[in-house]
Amino acid sequence: MKFYPYKRLNRPIALRVMSATLKLPDGTFDPLDTSAYSVPQRTVALGVAQHEDWISARIGLSATLPPGATDADAPWSGLRVLAVLTDGDTNLRTTVELRQDAPDSKEWSGQIEVLRDDHAGRASLAAYAVATVDGVEGRSITETDADWTVDVVSEEPLGGLRLDVKQAGFSKSAREWLRPYADVPWVIDTSGRLPLVMINTDVEGFSDLLGGNGGGIENKIHELLLSQMATDVWTAVFHSAVGDLEVEPDGSPVFPTDWRGEVLREMLPDVAPGLHVEEALRRVHRRRTDDTGWVELQTRIHYAAVRRAGASKAVANALRALQQMNREDSE
Amino acid sequence: MIERPHHVPERLGLLSGAAADPFLTEDLLRGVQGHGGVDLAKVVEPLPEDDARWAVEPLRDLVDDAMFQFKENRTDADGWLAPRLHATLRLTRREAADKRIWNHIALAVAPDYVAWRHLPTASEGKVPRINPVRFMGAPDRQCFSRLWWAAEMFRNGADYTPVVRACSNQDLIHNSLRVSLVDHRPTAQALVRILERGTATTGREINGLITAINTAGATVIYDAFAEDEPRDPWALRQWITDAESAPPVPRHVLPTGPDEEPVREDSVAKLTEYFADLFETAPVRGRTP
């Protein structure tokens, strides 16, 4: 539970993206369709196939302050609203001040510039209402409760973490490190900015099966295979996420802010049920670094991965399809 | 003793963690034996041919010079190398966020420098090893990326002077990068000022200062009263284009960075006072450790 030593507003700011316009190298502007952002997903996707070379994107913003912010008798003065874009991958922070639409209005608007050179993937966008409270300047009296995500790469405005999937023939790949794995259908690389699943197109018929949309038993096997791959991936990313934790001076682990954090938040409730995620992380970290308990935890990690991958359903469906096929054969 | 690899690539490339892992041998980490470089070159993804920035030679010369000049005081090499590495590579932040390029530099171009700068250390009873994160770890730990980011975050526009100051205190660059406080340029410059003024100098003091700023930053938005200039994408792009014709970075004077707007002086001045006050009034200061 949190406690602030000064007066604040109880309710959060509602931040909305209103438009997104790309600035191109020739100095022209390309206003993107509003489908480039998703209000329900709080995500802006700036990846556009035609314009990979854009210089910057101008994102139109509108923030609605909760009631009470502009009251004449409010216990603060000099109210301002800031939109802040931060990117943990590039240590970037861009701040712009939003303007009040009309005196006493609770609507504030403005635009923030996103430079292509400054971002590798996803940045977070938040808004703060700042004011002078009890003589202290720059106090945040309320802020957005959930950040928007600005994704400079993705073409689809979907929030949440999406792992990368690529296909290659391992034996002849330009990525020479893949060659030793030429006899397996897929490998997982968690060392990059995002975990990457490499699918081996050398395994004959495999990529057809993955891309296929056939019906019947083929479809069920396809599902089964996908869930098998997904189980592998989730297991790998979980291990990778807990394997490289930053530790506070008192020995407790710091929740990672990148994809590792998202994976942990997703999976920890199944790995250490009944605990808050922070507490769960401490427990898992202790098990991993201590001499005992890590092996015993594997069952739960596997369970969490299987659940994410939807393996139970895939197995059940495949079994039912097989039974059906056997019945038809015997008739 | 790790030496310069037999085969040093001519061009920088991208080396993924998965591909690099087999080369992070126990011998390398113990400082016994490096690799020849030939096999490693096979697993590197090339960068575009037509970009002068990816030439290895200027970079290799730079680390050789650093190892020669600072052999008596290796820590001091950071302040010298950081701005020169930055001005040689001329990366965008987007490029610098790709760990693969740093993996390549550390393992293929200059593993000897990594071993020279970060000697094997050991906890009691164990064999001394180089911390593997110095080769391929978090951006604030990896041997070269930490220098590049220090230079990027502490330079004041084209001026690298604050970078040299910041690098003179290992705790400053390490901690401020770790908690990403310095993503606000006026904050970075104010930290350097405080260091210059001698308000906080020891490692413990610097850590206390950064903790104080980070803690107060939970409710105080520094951007609100210490404004920064908006970023101009063209200055950096021009600087990168100029890499084609740029001579090697000067060894005795500081190089010049991209022609970006310097941080507003009033913002730095105000924050310096603010932070100094936070630090000096922090109750923890009186406590004996």
Place this chain on the structure above:
Amino acid sequence: MEAGEEFGPWLARQLKIAGMTQAELAEELGLTRAAVSAWITKRSVPRPTVMGEIARALGTDLGTIHTRTTDTQAGLPVTWYHRPGYRDGGRDGGNAAAFAFDADVQVLARETCQNSLDERLVENGRPVRVRYTIHELTGEPLEAFRAAILWDELQPHYLAVSETAADQKVGRVVDAGVRDMFEKGRLILLRVDDYNASGLTGDDYDDGKFAAVVRRQLESLKSGSSAGGSYGLGKATLWATSALGMVLINSTLSVPHEGRTERRVIGRLELPWRSVEGRECAGPAWLGRPDPETPGAEVVRSWWADTETVERLHLARDSDEPGTSFLIVGAHDVASLASDKADSVIDEDENGGSEDDGTRDITVMHRRLVEALGRDFWAAMTGGGSRLPLLETSVRTLRNGEVVIPEEKVDPGVTQPSRTRALRAFYEGTTVDRLTQAGQVALRNVPLRLPLTGGRRGTLGIHQGVLLVTEAEDRDGVPNQVHSLRGNRMTVRKAGVSGLPLGVNTFQAVLLVGQAAGDSAPFAVEAEEFLRAAEPPEHDRWGQTEELTLRWSHSAHYRISRLTTEVNAAVKELVVRPKSAGSQENAKLRKKLTVQRKTSAPKRASGPTLPELDGLTAEIGAAGEWRITAEVKLPRADELPAMSPVVLLDVRSGSRPKLDWAELVAVDGCEVEGGALRFAPHARRAVFKGFTDVTSHPVRSEFTRLVLELRAGAQGSEA
């Protein structure tokens, strides 16, 4: 002074009303019959001195005879005429349509406004104005009104209905209506006025709007080809809304009848068969002036009332602008029970009677009318550019002439913000091709291929419908809908767009087809006709109808399905981000490898639960330390683990510094042991206090945000 009727026809009617022949008048005036005949046939007018004598003979005053704006009161008095029972003894249960459905002011709003739109005077280009007045009468005003409608004449009829039809719905409704008036001492009048409409023109009995409303049961008489409703089903809702089955009417005509336009008044009552004082009544009754031309002068017809009479009947109109006022006597709103149960937040005081069943709550009626008008007529009420809206509506609520809720003009921009914005942008010509900014309205043309009539193969032409798409607002209701309208600007079809991908921004779309697509749209008239034929009597969809099959073909409705397909595709093109081929690769695997953004708080994890913090108050002490008091909620368990309270400080980013406790004190339900809390067995709550050690504070306390956590274990970190 009002322009009266011509003398001749007026005199002829007065004689008829008074039951006097031309010869009798001539004799009384001492003139020849030919002289009187000459006046009536408009060949001459009487000399001024004769006027006074005529007035005397007719039992009226000089003023009336000079202005001729009203009838003399000489003839038979205004009264109720009850249609006699059928000779064959058949008993109808009252007008079937009137009692077919429950009273619902929202249905009333829809049907009456539709009628007013149909009857709008189009030449002047101005909107038709419809005003709903809810007026509750009690005490003296109620008495006066009952006298005006000749209640004493009606009472035996209501008693008879209560008895003979007690087992029918109509009987129960009427009985409840009468009892409410007497037991609660109140009566609700719901008045619907329209202005700039044609009014009830035409003869009392022949075909015409008047007869359609007043005489016929269910009939359609449409003014224009784009008419959506009619004085058919629509008219029945007026009577259905009255618990007494009574509606009074005052109409100002756009086309003179009998040389007059103002204050044509009549009342109509819908009751089931009954026997009163030995006479059988078929059902309906009319309030009017007995018509001397009918057998026994029993049947009543409309009369031209004077201003005083319309005042007493609560039928006075604001101006001489043409249009009709319907006064629903004893209005109730049964449907409000179903819709208001959940969201009624009206104060008891405002209810006007606490033991109310809710169907006669005037403030609820008011709100439901405003809601329905905004919902159903937003398009007709929207104008833009040079185009005026077709319709303006307002609602007001009175009690005994005192304002309860002032007149509220229904603003479609409030109830239907995004659809109204879309239509306005279309009228103003401010639509865009692509949506690049929140709040824009995109326009797409969608083809409707009109078939040839008579079952012939081939296409008559391609009508270009107008599809408008804009961002949804919360107040619009269900998001991602397409509302389709034709010339009458009523929403005919509401349909969702299916197959939208995750994360699509919510939108509202409006499809304008037929004459709604604008005058320049090709084949607008033909499309209008085609769609009207495809519209069932409920006006809620377009599809196969008998008319469509007869005039076009069995397969004609496929043209409409194809339009729908085109519309959905166009909507998706506007609101869905196109996907490149690459992103479709491995789509299924990608989906399995996605960590969805949590839209709601994660559900509580199962498994053993631990004590949890449930309250925290804190203040900064004199020495700058944090002084906290915290409550802990304890799960039901035989044995609870020790928990360690940990104070941290939030930071901008990175790890949070931990503060040391100077003192930790158990207050209730727990003990403090070595920095940890041990909970009393079976306690459900525990309270503790703590003060931090100020020398562990990394910055002054007023610059900190305190975080209190409970960690499992006695050591403060199980980890």
